[in-house]
Amino acid sequence: MSGSKPALPLEGVRVIDMTEVWAGPLAGSLLGDLGAMVIKVESFPRPSLTRLKGLSIGYSDNDPNAPRPWDRAALHNMANRNKYGVTLNIRHHRGMEIFSKLVGISDVLAESFTAGTATRLGVDYPVISEMKPDIVMLSMSGWGEDGPYKGYAALGSALDGFTGHHAMRGYPDTDPSTTPNVQHTDAAGSVAAVFAVLTALHYRRQTGKGQWIDMSQVESFLPHLGGAFMDYVMNGRTPEPLGNRHQYLAPYGCYRCRGDDNWVVINVTCEEEWLALCNVTEHPEWAEDPRYADPVGRHRNQDALDEAIQGWTLQRDKMEVMQLLQQAGVPAQAVLDDVDLYDDPHLKARGFFQKLRHSAAGEHDYPGLLWKLTKADQSVRLSPNTLGEHNDYVYGELLGMSVREIESLRAEGIIGEEFPDEVYEVT
């Protein structure tokens, strides 16, 4: 850390992260970004879903057959920076003993099990708060910790359906079956979880009291649909998929540009921007056209208007369209793909991507922090951990176990740094 900068906000706070997949692990990384010492406790020998063999894993060098594939998965490594990584079989009594020692020296415990699983594993809040009375425990299940769906399992794509979001983000006049899955409740849950933990830590700093946070990922996302929900309760309206169009505004769309699969988003939100669009595209006749004389006419005749605009964008590169329109004060953005992102001059100027070296995956540019605390050091301190990378440090240095004890845990398969073939090969 540079000498002139204050300590990171959560320096001195220790977090046990037992979460899996996306929402929880990213929340753990964000707490790590803020300076907490995050210990990721991974189940062993059962691999977590994101370390498991499968499709869409993103193995480094695109090679699933190189050594240590579980450490080389982009799916896993994207959400697990700034953590110390240990493995532990808590179903074994020695594993549970060690786990309770870890809890005893920690301030926060985060888990994202299906509701009810923590109780079955012996790590629910009543047990954890016996181990450490002032702990802040975060449980982030799909539907919350009680109620008739206790025990129901979900990934973000299912929760996206349950909240109705799946049905709102398709092409106009289509049914949900044509809309691809997304995991947006994970994105929403991760940052809500960080806010929740910090809120509880704030209270604990003043009162010394810990508490339990029950975060249903469905419930933490539903307020994000508040505008549509209010329209439902006020007017009985059920939202329809609008695609790239807007309920009130036009022109408002995604237009094809020159080249292969290149697109730009143009969203005109007021009269001034409309006139600027006509001007910069050198189509003053649009502004004169009676069909487009007012916002209602433009909305009513948007098929023809969109076609005319696309006639102009098709002649041009997406970045050129964005720059021309932005210079004229019209909201326009190129649709960037993965390649464009890494080349983008703005992200480069802000130093967004961070180069990290990973012992199994090699050196790559990683998407950076979600925010800039302008007086804090924003550089990632720890690359995504390999399996059991910090077993010796955490069990030896932090818990004071001897080399011999740690070796015996390894021999019994309670901890480890590699998955046995029979576990990893079976998906």
Next chain:
Amino acid sequence: MADQALSDVRVLDLSNNIAGAYCTRLLADYGADVIKIEPPFHGDPSRRTGPFPNDLPDPEKSGLFIHLNGNKRGITLDIASSAGGQILKDLVNRSDILVETFTPSYLPSLGLGYGDLESVNPKLVMTSITPFGQTGPYSNYKSTDVGVFAMSGRMYVHGLPDQAPLPYAPDVIWYQVGTTAAAATMGALFTSRVQGIGQQVDVSALEALIGNVDNRPLFYAYTGVKTPRQRWPGGIPQGAYPCRDGYVVFGVGYDLYFRRLCDAMSRPDIYQDPRWATIQARTENAEEFEAIFIGWLMEHSKGEVFQLCQAQRVMCAPVLSFEEMMQDPQLVARSFFAETDHPNIGRLPTTGAPFRMSQTPWQTGRPAPLLGEHNSTVLCDELGYSREETARLRAHGVI
């Protein structure tokens, strides 16, 4: 009223529209004292955005404004006037947090940039939310939620291969950014309270998205292969499938879950068939499987499919409408939905707590403020202006 976690935190909300307002709504609902500062006469732009009851526009009846600004007090202030700027500084002096969403050059042009406010209150956390951040070549670019999403890389992969990339539902990106800003603000509050050091928090909506709503950029860095727009990125069945009375979303790529699904269908023979025995084989023979699968689904309601599948621990859920959600046994059992009692629109259901804290409750108390509703309380009772002085400020359009 029980203790709330943030009841000692004072917040000024100088933001427009959704992201900043949702950030401060989160703080308010967990106990912070939030003062929403709106421009005189027009107020926040979200007052002019729908939905309105019966679609009749009225700045005191906007469903969006009411959703975003409950539990806040509201004042009007022309911060561009010298008297208004001074009142803002007086408020900053007694606040922990200021949230704003102006283009980066605007507040400095009024003498109210972070440097100016830092000298008034060195412990201030000033959270600045913009589409592209406080610095860099796009920092003054205008953008909607769709525009930021377009640049995040996620839109490119969202949709069908031969059609335009698609956005998410209207506004959800701004809520995502607002939640991110709330987390970052709480982080900075720790530095302020523990070390006595305030700072500006630069929240670029674009960066808040790239690092979170999309886990694909690192795939490209690792593999050198660009992710295309596609329907089945992780094996089948994946997506929303029709059943007798609606749709159910599945995301069942791995063998283990596929076997459980076949068990739920009472068709263990399917996963024993070499056409569907592995994830690769299932992707190659997707359409044949889907024909059988949809045949089974059409014999059941979405509630039945949900129960049969969850009994086998298959990760899936029905696609619900708001009407169905308000009657859903889980959301009803947990009493998720809350209610607001607003002077102009009466009692209406609202969405409830994003998370529950065992010691310090989420509370929905005060309805969203009417324009300038708390001018007198804040200026007279808290800042010590006299009634005559507030009348003078009002006459000059400062409040």
